[in-house]
Amino acid sequence: MTGLPALEIGGSHVTAALVDPVTGEVGPRVRRSLDGDAQAPVLLAAIASAGLSVCPGGGWGVAVPGPFDYEAGVGRFAGVGKFAALNGVDVGAGLRARLGGPVRFVNDAVAFGLGEWRWGSARGHARAVGVTLGTGIGSSFLADGRPVTAGTEVPPEGRADLLRIDGVPLEDVVSGRAVVSACRAAGGSPATVADVLAAAGAGDPAARAVVDRTYHLLGAALSPWLTTFEATILVVGGGISAAWDLVSPPLRRGLATDVPVVRAADTEAAALRGATQYAVDRTRTHR
Incomplete structure (x- = not known):
């Protein structure tokens, strides 16, 4: 082509x-x-x-x-x-x-947010937020396809990774390495976040508790910014979004808003x- x-x-x-x-x-x-x-x-x-x-x-x-x-x-x-x-x-x-x-x-x-706004799940939305979950956490706040990186309606620099939860950087709570560390602290022995998600999907109670807590906290951290930004959609991508059935329920519970939450079909x-x-x-x- x-x-x-x-x-x-x-x-x-x-x-x-x-x-x-x-x-x-x-x-x-x-x-x-x-x-x-x-x-x-x-x-x-x-x-x-x-x-x-x-x-x-x-x-x-x-x-x-x-x-x-x-x-x-x-x-x-x-x-x-x-x-x-x-x-x-x-x-x-x-x-x-x-x-x-x-x-x-x-x-x-x-780039992920722009791609989703122009051709993907956020198409037609004037106020769209994109989040990628993988090794770390990435974010984009788009107003009519324009990245917003300053002002009181978005986190500092428009970056969710700069947010804090109970004084702890968000990335230290919801990144892949943080999920692995939390699961090990609960008695597990995962090598990667994929191991944690696989164990949670297989019914391991400790792994499931870590996943539930992690993405509930993510929802709680994002919630006020979705409100102040007046977002009409939240699109989630990244490698961890592949475990959507595990990640999305606690994420939605953590959001004190009815903004639709959808998974990107293809982050890359x-x-x-x-x-x-x-x-x-x-x-x-x-x-």
Whole structure:
């Protein structure tokens, strides 16, 4: 198919595909593993290799997790357990040289929200909130498709991960690592959050209690912001959303609002679409 090239970078993978900027159709994806502990040249080469396999050249939309200076294209991955070698590195220059074209960076959760607003479950909603649940938690608050990152109607910087629950950072409660830690404290021995979710689904009472408490707290933390933002929909994606039957009931119970809560059909596709949309919008405004 024809389309614009996009990259979605995760903590352990990179996905490349062409995206039709009109229909949102995502072409065949190339997904490759990334070693988060690798040196910068190795990481940049791996990311570019995935991209070049779908499009030699062109202008790229790139969804990347924070902390990152999206305007400058510089990594800020200090002390976050991933991509340490990219901290302070001009990722934009590195990818431009390897991909042979311009790149536009956008936060991966914002890209997810944009993709869902334009082509997914949040389509037609003037005030949409997107949340991604995985290694950490990402969020986007969109007003008519525009990310809102300041003001009293959204959390600081529009980031749910900066919220606190009983004085504890939200990410330390609902991230994948937090779920694993809570389950181990309850007597379990999971290696990953997938193990916790599998045990909860199989009826393990300790794992189920951890899952119920975790996502009830997430709902309680998000609830006042959905209200102040006047959200008309909450879309949830990320790897943990695959266990929707386990996650959604406590999440809904924690929300003191009747805002509809839906699961994204395809988080990765949404991020690729959103990265494309962002790149197109930025190119138009900088002509």
